[in-house]
Amino acid sequence: MARILLVDDEASVRGFLKRGLELDGHDVETAGDGAEGLDTLTAARGAFDLLLTDVRMPLMDGIALAQEAAAQWPDLVILIMTGYSDQHERAQGLTNLAGILLKPFTLGELRAHVAQALG
Template identity: 35%
Template sequence: MPNGRRVLLVEDEDSLNRVLTRLLDSEGYEVVSHRCPVEALHAMDSAPGSWDLLVTDVRLPGMTGLELIAAARQRQPDLAVLAISATLPPEGQGTALEPREFLHKPFTATHLFGRLTELLEGRPVRQA
């Protein structure tokens, strides 16, 4: 059942990237996944304003997920984001993440989709 939501997924761990891509795809999300945050930003630049959600790991090669979120929000200020990490969210790093924009690993599919529903509720679907 397509839901029309475009998700930019950034996870450098291959197995988790594949699992998250399959999970999101199974729920009708249009997923573009990257392992490199710089490539993800290039994807945003090639389709400006067309993303509904950024899901990113916090620990990434080259830049942190929090730096990626800041750069992504410069490009699309109203972008919904979800940072995922096995560690607690960092304090005082200049991010404006709300508690609902963070999901602690490990998590269940039910918890993930509940959080995505909460983040995307009331937002219009973007057009690619």
């Protein structure tokens, strides 16, 4: 299916979401913060189908990661997860933004959003 980079600073959340997405046949790599996510993207030369990132993280937040990723790899689809509704405005300038998934969400909702974003 798709190659996904999942970026979230909470290890338990990363692991749970990774396993859920792998149920759909996706190849999922993970990173623990935005800086690590950007390093992973750079090492792979942006060769991912989807960047799925949380917003609030140390070192580099998900919006900054998404903005940098969009600038370097304009075809990379981006889906943002956040528990903070005020983050919508910061993300709206991203031309390749597939959506914002508000926390809390179910695994089924995440899988549906990912399928739609990749659709």
